[in-house]
Amino acid sequence: RMEASCLELALEGERLCKAGDCRAGVSFFEAAVQVGTEDLKTLSAIYSQLGNAYFYLHEYAKALEYHHHDLTLARTIGDLLGEAKASGNLGNTLKVLGNFEEAIVCCQRHLDISRELNDKVGEARALYNLGNVYHSKGKNVASAGTHDPGDLPDDVKNALQKAANYYEENLAIVTELGDRAAQGRAFGNLGNTHYLLGNFRSAVLAHEQRLLIAKEFGDTSAERRAYSNLGNAYIFLGEFETASEYYKRTLQLARQLKDRAVEAQACYSLGNTYTLLQDYEKAIDYHLKHLVIAQELNDKIGEGRACWSLGNAYTALGNHDQAIHFAERHLEISREVGDRSGELTARLNLSDLQMVLGLSYSTNASMMSESRAVENTFSGTRPRAGRRHSMENMELMKLTPEKVQNWN
Amino acid sequence: SQPLAGRQAAELQSKVVPSKQILHSDNMEMEPETMETKSVTEYFSKLHMGSLVYSCTSKRKNK
Numbered sequence: 443r444m445e446a447s448c449l450e451l452a453l454e455g456e457r458l459c460k461a462g463d464c465r466a467g468v469s470f471f472e473a474a475v476q477v478g479t480e481d482l483k484t485l486s487a488i489y490s491q492l493g494n495a496y497f498y499l500h501e502y503a504k505a506l507e508y509h510h511h512d513l514t515l516a517r518t519i520g521d522l523l524g525e526a527k528a529s530g531n532l533g534n535t536l537k538v539l540g541n542f543e544e545a546i547v548c549c550q551r552h553l554d555i556s557r558e559l560n561d562k563v564g565e566a567r568a569l570y571n572l573g574n575v576y577h578s579k580g581k582n583v584a585s586a587g588t589h590d591p592g593d594l595p596d597d598v599k600n601a602l603q604k605a606a607n608y609y610e611e612n613l614a615i616v617t618e619l620g621d622r623a624a625q626g627r628a629f630g631n632l633g634n635t636h637y638l639l640g641n642f643r644s645a646v647l648a649h650e651q652r653l654l655i656a657k658e659f660g661d662t663s664a665e666r667r668a669y670s671n672l673g674n675a676y677i678f679l680g681e682f683e684t685a686s687e688y689y690k691r692t693l694q695l696a697r698q699l700k701d702r703a704v705e706a707q708a709c710y711s712l713g714n715t716y717t718l719l720q721d722y723e724k725a726i727d728y729h730l731k732h733l734v735i736a737q738e739l740n741d742k743i744g745e746g747r748a749c750w751s752l753g754n755a756y757t758a759l760g761n762h763d764q765a766i767h768f769a770e771r772h773l774e775i776s777r778e779v780g781d782r783s784g785e786l787t788a789r790l791n792l793s794d795l796q797m798v799l800g801l802s803y804s805t806n807a808s809m810m811s812e813s814r815a816v817e818n819t820f821s822g823t824r825p826r827a828g829r830r831h832s833m834e835n836m837e838l839m840k841l842t843p844e845k846v847q848n849w850n
Numbered sequence: 851s852q853p854l855a856g857r858q859a860a861e862l863q864s865k866v867v868p869s870k871q872i873l874h875s876d877n878m879e880m881e882p883e884t885m886e887t888k889s890v891t892e893y894f895s896k897l898h899m900g901s902l903v904y905s906c907t908s909k910r911k912n913k
């Protein structure tokens with residue numbers, strides 16, 4: 443009687459998760475666990491699905507807990523395939539939590555068991571997961587410093603190179619298996635790894651493959667991702683016209699998918715690209731579009747960035763009144779969100795503009811020294827709070843060495 | 851100070867010469883993770899199938 447009830451609850455949880463309602467699914471699975479069962483294989487399946495549901499809900503501590511229960515259980519009952527799966531899921535969760543070393547151990551276990559069982563599908567999936575862990579590890583270390591793609595310390599380069607190798611190994615297997623969806627994923631992440639390594643031509647080749655597969659599946663989200671990644675790579679190849687074309691496709695699809703945050707990102711990228719093309723009118727047009735959406739989404743960091751970019755573009759056009767307006771707004775927002783680096787940039791921009799307009803020199807001098815003090819104390823720190831998800835990985839605009847030289 | 855301001859304005863414009871470095875936005879778009887799945891439904895349909903096969907063969911044996 444109790445057994446049936448646990449099973450019924452679990453089946454309902456499964457149905458709800460499959461239908462995309464993880465939140466409701468979780469409550470049914472948790473109720474099933476409360477009721478309990480003596481069938482350990484059923485319990486293992488419940489733990490695993492609870493772990494995945496929490497993973498998709500971004501509750502990673504809970505995901506970790508349940509995948510760990512699942513792993514223990516699978517080992518207890520000697521279910522090797524179950525152990526491999528639990529290890530893989532645990533590895534993915536540890537990766538998201540930033541525990542890369544343990545993640546590697548778990549994903550390696552997934553790989554070893556899959557090979558032992560001669561399970562090609564499992565082997566390929568474990569290789570993809572391992573690639574993802576090394577990619578995250580490399581990116582994580584890289585973002586702690588201030589590096590551009592291609593300009594990396596050795597440990598970062600090693601991790602990224604390992605990621606690329608795992609993606610290549612994965613690709614060899616999924617190509618043999620004819621699994622196009624898996625190929626698409628591997629090409630996308632391989633492309634991003636090459637991008638970070640500074641291999642921009644290889645990045646383009648991989649993202650072109652990703653694009654092809656996305657179109658095959660009619661997967662608009664993946665198509666949009668590919669356009670955006672292609673745009674980024676072409677920026678670093680110095681081919682700004684091509685980059686602008688890809689960013690425009692991104693913008694088109696973002697609008698089609700009604701994703702305002704992604705739309706804002708595309709406008710920002712286009713504004714930057716037109717700045718590189720020295721077409722400041724178009725740059726302003728896109729940065730204003732970005733500003734409007736950032737305000738609509740109450741994204742203060744994005745708004746600050748838009749003001750900074752607009753200030754620069756108006757300066758380039760010699761429209762100093764507008765330039766000052768946006769520089770002041772940038773300063774205001776930087777203070778509001780506690781962005782010291784942004785505050786420094788805004789102060790420097792303002793003092794420059796004020797000099798041009800013949801305003802007080804003494805004010806400027808004090809601003810400059812204050813700014814330098816801020817720079818010395820807070821260099822390298824970056825604000826985290828309040829960032830919109832799509833902006834999360836965005837590099838803060840840095841002062842270029844030549845710009846700093848100009849000031850000194 | 852007008853000519854000075856003019857010169858500074860020109861300098862200021864030359865400072866905003868675009869640089870890939872300042873404009874770099876590291877908004878890479880990653881592919882989704884793949885999670886391994888287990889299912890109660892699958893397990894039970896297998897069990898159920900197993901017992902059906904068992905009952906069929908045992909019925910046949912009984913005949």
